[in-house]
Amino acid sequence: MLTIEGLTKVYPGGVTALQGVSLEISGGMFGLLGPNGSGKTTLMRILAGLLEPTDGRIMLDGEEVTGHPERVWPRLGYLPQYFGFYPELTGEEMLAHLLRLKGVGGPGMLRALGAELLERVNLGFAARRKVKTYSGGMRQRLGIAQAIAGNPALLIVDEPTAGLDPEERLRFYRLLAELAESRTVLLSTHIVEDVATLCPRFAVLRFGHLLATTTPAEARAGLEGTMYEGTVGRDALEALARTATVTQAHLVEGVNRVRLHLRDGAPPAGFVPAAPTLEDAYLLQMQGAAHLLPAGAA
Ligand code: ADP
Ligand code: MG
Numbered sequence: 001m002l003t004i005e006g007l008t009k010v011y012p013g014g015v016t017a018l019q020g021v022s023l024e025i026s027g028g029m030f031g032l033l034g035p036n037g038s039g040k041t042t043l044m045r046i047l048a049g050l051l052e053p054t055d056g057r058i059m060l061d062g063e064e065v066t067g068h069p070e071r072v073w074p075r076l077g078y079l080p081q082y083f084g085f086y087p088e089l090t091g092e093e094m095l096a097h098l099l100r101l102k103g104v105g106g107p108g109m110l111r112a113l114g115a116e117l118l119e120r121v122n123l124g125f126a127a128r129r130k131v132k133t134y135s136g137g138m139r140q141r142l143g144i145a146q147a148i149a150g151n152p153a154l155l156i157v158d159e160p161t162a163g164l165d166p167e168e169r170l171r172f173y174r175l176l177a178e179l180a181e182s183r184t185v186l187l188s189t190h191i192v193e194d195v196a197t198l199c200p201r202f203a204v205l206r207f208g209h210l211l212a213t214t215t216p217a218e219a220r221a222g223l224e225g226t227m228y229e230g231t232v233g234r235d236a237l238e239a240l241a242r243t244a245t246v247t248q249a250h251l252v253e254g255v256n257r258v259r260l261h262l263r264d265g266a267p268p269a270g271f272v273p274a275a276p277t278l279e280d281a282y283l284l285q286m287q288g289a290a291h292l293l294p295a296g297a298a
Contacts, residue, residue: 001026002047002154002184007056009042009208017042019208020056029180031195031202032188033282039208040188041081044158047186048078060154072154077147081158081188083139087132091123091142094131098146105149117145121175137168144175155185161194173197196278204285211285216278223276223284226263230271231255240268247283 002025009018017039034040045051047058049069057066065071085094095114099105105113118124121141126134134142140160147155157176161169177198179185187198195202196216204211212219227247232240237249237256245261259274260267261284267273 001059001061002186003059004043004047005057005059007043007046007058008054009039009046009051010054017208018046018053021205021208021210022056023203023210023213025184025186027184029176029185029187029199031199032186032205033190033192033195033202034188034205035190035286037207038205040190040205041158042208043205044078044080044156044186044188047072048076048156049073074150075153077149077152077155079140079143079147079155079157079160081162083143085131085139085142088130090128090130091118091134091138092127094142095145099149102146102149113149117149118142120148121145122171135168137164137172140164140168140172141175144179148179151183153183155179155183157185158188159190160187161189161191192279192282204282206286219278219281220276223261223280225273226261227259227274227276227280228262228267228271229257229259229274230268231257232268232270244268245284245287247280 004021004023007018007021008016010016021039021043032040032043042051046053049065049072053066057064059065060072060075063071086097089097092114095117096110099110099114115124115127118127121144123138123141123145126138131139131142143160144157147157160176161172164172176185176187180198187194189195199216201213201215203213231252232255234256237246237258240246240258240260246258247261248259249256251257259280260271261280
């Protein structure tokens with residue numbers, strides 16, 4: 001169980017990246033969803049003991065760990081948002097290097113442990129290939145291999161799916177889901193699909209504030225009976241946006257396919273009721289439409 005209480009971070013220079021964030025995370029996959037600059041990386045670096053908070057505390061399994069990163073490190077695996085690799089090393093050399101830095105496994109064990117970890121993330125076939133030949137997904141899997149060395153109870157992954165192509169993303173989803181079966185995984189992302197695919201619970205962060213802690217089902221249920229779908233011309237879209245909250249408008253075969261949110265009243269002509277999606281809930285939350293996700297700790 002990871003408990004975060006009133007976490008605040010003000011960077012030197014005055015940017016407030018986190019403002020009184022409180023959160024309880026236990027077991028399985030937990031999503032941290034927010035746009036760029038919302039404070040996700042700041043939160044993860046603080047949890048990983050790499051950055052000191054300005055205020056607030058962190059408890060891991062009932063033990064205060066704020067200011068004591070050495071209490072966290074043995075139980076933590078961390079995949080940073082920007083993970084540096086040495087392109088000229090092979091996968092197994094890179095991993096051995098990272099394991100040595102982490103102090104995991106004795107000298108005689110490094111090779112066996114490295115091989116086991118590479119198998120675990122389905123990279124055994126590429127162990128002797130140089131990292132510079134790896135695809136984005138393979139690099140992320142190598143990053144996961146170092147993060148799960150020592151079998152940590154808590155795994156923190158910061159925007160790991162950004163930049164992966166659809167096939168690699170799917171593959172990476174499966175790996176993360178599998179890892180979350182036996183540990184707590186905290187996944188930060190700005191991609192709603194990541195949360196919809198992986199996370200039974202998630203929190204929404206914006207401008208350093210935690211806006212909501214909820215489940216995808218709860219978030220969708222909060223919009224039940226308020227979403228409509230239809231098509232409109234380009235001029236009509238502007239007029240429509242003045243009278244209703246448009247969550248999505250994209251061109252399909254040259255016409256605007258629009259999703260809109262309407263609490264009361266009849267929908268415009270030609271619009272039909274639509275099942276709410278997590279994307280609707282998130283976009284509405286980001287637009288500041290009030291109380292769409294249950295606020296506070298769920
Ligand atoms: P996210 O990961 O959600 O994109 P970050 O935690 O990286 O958000 O950033 C949150 C805010 O803190 C942003 O306004 C960002 O510009 C600022 N910030 C991040 N790192 C630093 C830093 N080292 N010094 C000053 N400001 C920072
Ligand atoms: Mg970030």
